[in-house]
Amino acid sequence: MSPGAGATSSPHIDRNPPHELRDRFGPELILTxxxxxxxxxxxxxVHNTARGPAMGGLRMAxxxxxxxxxxxxxAMTFKNAGARLDLGGGKSALAAEPARFRRGSVxxxxxxxxxxxxLAHVPQYTPGPDMFTDEQDMQLLFETAGRSIGRPADRGGxxxxxxxxxxxxxxxxxxxxxxxxxxxxxxxMRGLRLAVEGFGNVGAGIARFAALDGAVLVACSDLPDxxxxxxxxxxHPAGLDIAALMAARAAGRSVIEAAPxxxxxxxxxxxxxxxxxxxxxVVVPAARTDTMDLSLAGRVRAxxxxxxxxxxxxxxxxxxxxxxxxxxSVDYLTNCGGITACAxxxxxARHPLxxxxxxxxxxxxxxxxxxxxSEVYRLSRSASITPRAAAERLVVPRIAPPPSTGSTPA
Numbered sequence: 073m074s075p076g077a078g079a080t081s082s083p084h085i086d087r088n089p090p091h092e093l094r095d096r097f098g099p100e101l102i103l104t105x106x107x108x109x110x111x112x113x114x115x116x117x118v119h120n121t122a123r124g125p126a127m128g129g130l131r132m133a134x135x136x137x138x139x140x141x142x143x144x145x146x147a148m149t150f151k152n153a154g155a156r157l158d159l160g161g162g163k164s165a166l167a168a169e170p171a172r173f174r175r176g177s178v179x180x181x182x183x184x185x186x187x188x189x190x191l192a193h194v195p196q197y198t199p200g201p202d203m204f205t206d207e208q209d210m211q212l213l214f215e216t217a218g219r220s221i222g223r224p225a226d227r228g229g230x231x232x233x234x235x236x237x238x239x240x241x242x243x244x245x246x247x248x249x250x251x252x253x254x255x256x257x258x259x260x261m262r263g264l265r266l267a268v269e270g271f272g273n274v275g276a277g278i279a280r281f282a283a284l285d286g287a288v289l290v291a292c293s294d295l296p297d298x299x300x301x302x303x304x305x306x307x308h309p310a311g312l313d314i315a316a317l318m319a320a321r322a323a324g325r326s327v328i329e330a331a332p333x334x335x336x337x338x339x340x341x342x343x344x345x346x347x348x349x350x351x352x353x354v355v356v357p358a359a360r361t362d363t364m365d366l367s368l369a370g371r372v373r374a375x376x377x378x379x380x381x382x383x384x385x386x387x388x389x390x391x392x393x394x395x396x397x398x399x400x401s402v403d404y405l406t407n408c409g410g411i412t413a414c415a416x417x418x419x420x421a422r423h424p425l426x427x428x429x430x431x432x433x434x435x436x437x438x439x440x441x442x443x444x445x446s447e448v449y450r451l452s453r454s455a456s457i458t459p460r461a462a463a464e465r466l467v468v469p470r471i472a473p474p475p476s477t478g479s480t481p482a
Contacts, residue, residue, distance in 0.1 A: 082105070083103050083105035083114075083190055083193055084103070084104050084105070085101060085102070085103045085193060085194075086101070086102045086103075086104075087100070087101050089101075089102050089142075093138070093139065095146065096473050097120045097122075097146070097149055097471055097472075097473055097474070098118070098119040098120040098145070098146065098149065098161070098474060099117050099118060099119045099142055099145060099146070100118045100119065100120065100121060100474050101116075101117070101118040101194065101196075102115070102116070102118075102138060102142070103115070103116040103117075103190065103194055104116075104138065105190055107183070107186055110168075110183070112166055112168045112183065113166075113167040114164070114165070114167075114186075114187055114190055115136070115138055115141045115164060115165045115166075115167070116141075116162070116163075116164040116190065116191075116194050116197060117138075117141045117142050117144075117162060117163050117164070118145065118160070118161075118162045118194060118196055119142070119145035119146050119148065119149045119160070119161040119162060119163075120146075120149040120160045120161050120473075120474055121160035121196055121474060122160060122471060122472040122474055123149075123152060123153060123157070123158055123159060123160050123471070123472075124157075124158040124159045124160050125159060125160060125196050125197070125198060126145075126148070126159070126160040126161055126162030126196055126197045126198070127148065127159045127160070127161075127162060127197070127198045127199075127200065127221065127414060128144065128145060128148035128161060128162040128163040128164070128197075128199070128202075128411075129163065129199065129200045129201055129203075129205070129222075129410075130165065130166070130187070130199040130200070130201070130202055130205050130209070130213075131163075131164075131165050131166075131202035131203040131204060131205060132165070132166045132168050132170050132173070132203065132204035132205055133165065133167065133168075133170075133203065133204065133360070134167060134168060134169045134170075135167070136165045136167050137167075140165075140361055140362075141163050141164065141165050142163075143361055143382075143383050144163040144165075144361065144383070145161050145162050146161060147161070147163075147382045147383055147403060147404050148160075148161035148162060148163055148382075148404075148411070149161025149471060150404040150463075150467055151404035151405070151408050151411055152408075152411060153467050153470040153471045154404055154405045154408060154444060154463065154466075154467045154470075155405075155408040155411065155412050155415075155440050155444075156440070156470070157411065157412065157415045158415075159411070159415060160196075162196075162197040162198075163202075164187075164197070164199050166183065166187060168183065169298065169299050170204040170296075170297075171296075171297045171298075171299050171300075172299070175206065175208065176208075180209075181212065184209050184212045184213060184216075185216050187213070188212070188216035188217035189216075189217070191213070191217040191219055192217065198219045198220065198221060199213060199219070199220055199221075200220065200221045200222040200232070200410070200411070200414050201222040201233055201410075203272065203359075203360075206233060206273075207222060207223055207224045207229065207231045207233065207234060208224070210223045210229065211223045211224055211227050211229075214227075221414040221417050221418065222413075222414055222417070223417075228417075228420075229417055230413045230414070230416060230417045230429070230430065230433060232409075232410045232413050232414065233273040233274075233277075235413075235430075236273070236274075236277030236280065236281065237409045237410055237412075237413045237433070237434070237437060238273075238274050238277070238380070238407050238409045238410035239273075239274050239275075239276075239277025239278045239280070239281055239380075239409070240277070240281060240409050240434070240437055240438070241406065241408055241409025241410075241412070241437050241438075241441040242274070242278050242356075242378060242380045242406050242407055242409070243281040243282055244409075244437070244438050244441040244442055244445070245378065245401050245406040245441050245442075245444075245445045246261070246282070246354065246376070246378050246401070247261060247285070248441070248442050248445040248446055248449075249376065249401070249445060250264075252449065252450075254399050254449045255353075255354075255375055255376045256375045256397055256398075256399075258353060258375065258376075260285070260286070261282055261285035261286050261287045262285065262286030262287070263286060263287070263288065264282070264286070264287040264288070264353045264354060265288050265290045265351070265352045265353045265354070266278070266279060266282055266288065266289050266290065266291075266352060266353070266354050266355075266356060267289075267290060267291035267292070267307075267347055267348070267350050267352035267354070267355045267356065267374070268289065268291070268292045268293070268347075268358055269292075269344070269347050269348070269355070269356060269358055269359050269363065269381075270293065270294060270357070270358040270359030270360075270380075270381065271292040271293065271294045271317060271321060271327050271358075272294065272321070272358065272359070274358045274380050274381075274407070275292065275356060275358035275359070275380065276317070276318055276321065278356055278358065278378070278380060279292070279314050279317075280314055280318075287354075288311040289311060289312045289314055289317075290308060290309055290310075290311055290312065290350065290351075290352055291305065291306065291307040291308075291312070291347055291350045291352060292305070292306060292312065292317060292347070293305040293306075293327070293344050293347045293359075294321070294326055294327050295326075295341055295344065296321070296324065296325070296326050297326075298341065301340045301341055302326055303326040303327075303328065303339075303340070303341070303344075304326065304327075304328045304337065304338050304339040304340055304343050304344070305328070305336075305337070305338040305343050305344060305347045306327050306328050306330070306331040306335050306336070306337050306338075307336045307337075307338075307347075307350050308331075308332055308334060308335040308336070309351065310334075312330075312331075312332065312335070313330070313332060316330040316332075317330045345368055348363075348364060348368055348371065348372050348374075349371045349372070349373065350373070351373050352373065353374055353375050353376065354374055354375070354376045354377075354378055355372060355374040355376075355377050356377075356378045357377065357378075357379060357380060357381045357384035357385070358380035359384070360381060360384070361381065361382055362383065362384070362386065363381065363384040363385070364377075364384060364385045364386065365386050365388070365389055366386060366388040366389050366392055368389070369385070369386075369388075369389035369390075369392045369393050370392065372393065372398065374398065375397075375398060375399070376398065376399045376400075376401075377393060377401065378401050378406060379400065379401045379402065379403035379406050379407070380403075380406060380407050381403065381407070382403050382404070382407070383403055384403065385400065387460070390458055390459075391458060394458045394459075399449070399459070400458070400459060400460070401445070401459065402448060402459050402460050402463040404463075404467075405441070405444045405445065405448060405463055406441070406445075408437075408441065408444075409437040409441065412433065412436055413433045413437065416429060416432065416433035416436065444463075444466075447466065448462045448463045448466065449462075451465065451466070
């Protein structure tokens with residue numbers, strides 16, 4: 073019998089999370105469980121369901137913690153409220169090395185099936201694809217647990233990663249900031265130099281969409297196999313070949329293997345922070361939470377930080393960059409394209425549009441992101457506050473504390 077076959081779990085469900093993990097909106101529930109044979113920890117956090125059932129992605133990372141998943145679930149509460157969706161915030165994770173559970177493997181299928189069994193304990197949460205999970209994982213969850221979004225198109229879903237819908241929203245945010253004069257010294261995408269941290273589904277999609285309007289990718293990074301410390305940063309001032317980078321990633325290799333002649337290549341996890349110091353107009357954190365602290369922010373040379381990841385910067389880093397005149401977008405508004413498409417997938421069952429559903433979803437993403445970006449950047453400038461502070465003025469009134477948490481700390 074393989075390690076995952078017949079595995080059982082006894083999850084721990086905490087409906088009164090410790091004080092240090094709470095804010096005034098949640099979380100309402102934290103579930104943790106450990107696979108009895110593999111030792112993989114699963115974490116599910118329902119942050120807030122005042123607007124509706126919780127929704128948020130399932131990610132896989134070897135070092136992810138409960139604290140990080142709580143932060144991500146909170147971001148989903150704000151993201152769904154910011155996009156005016158009738159959804160609450162949740163998030164889940166598998167603390168596992170992705171290289172150990174490769175796509176298409178028996179081990180991968182058994183791990184996802186085990187996670188599906190845990191969903192029975194959290195009926196108010198629906199997962200979607202996230203870092204190192206994809207449409208095929210969501211299809212398996214749907215088949216085994218009856219709940220997921222972001223499934224393949226031929227199975228009735230909207231394939232968020234395949235279509236680059238999160239990336240699309242991020243580029244719309246950047247284009248709005250440029251067109252309305254909020255990025256110092258730049259008014260269009262043409263000639264804009266991008267540095268993308270995390271050349272995965274979202275990061276690569278941003279580079280591709282931006283390149284269509286004349287932007288140039290000058291640096292990118294990845295770490296596809298942390299267990300071997302395999303990956304790093306590639307930088308070339310004249311620009312990188314996006315198609316070659318994507319071909320390397322599709323083959324399971326790192327972007328450093330697609331470096332052109334004359335490029336600067338920095339290998340290993342210890343080099344990843346160097347991406348933020350390259351000479352670029354826009355730096356795009358598109359990987360993990362808490363990537364940039366105040367110290368690293370002091371070394372950023374870009375004029376704009378496009379927050380494609382969830383909570384990639386500390387508040388101190390954002391405040392420092394704002395004081396220097398560097399525009400920082402607001403993660404949960406910038407990257408809401410994926411969850412907006414997921415809401416469309418749910419709407420299809422109630423109000424079928426068939427072949428019109430995808431065009432409707434794209435139009436909704438563009439309209440939502442553009443309106444939020446325009447309003448937030450305008451308020452930020454007029455009130456002399458950071459874009460995040462401006463966003464919270466707009467979004468917080470749309471969120472109510474759940475009855476289970478009452479008036480917990482801010």
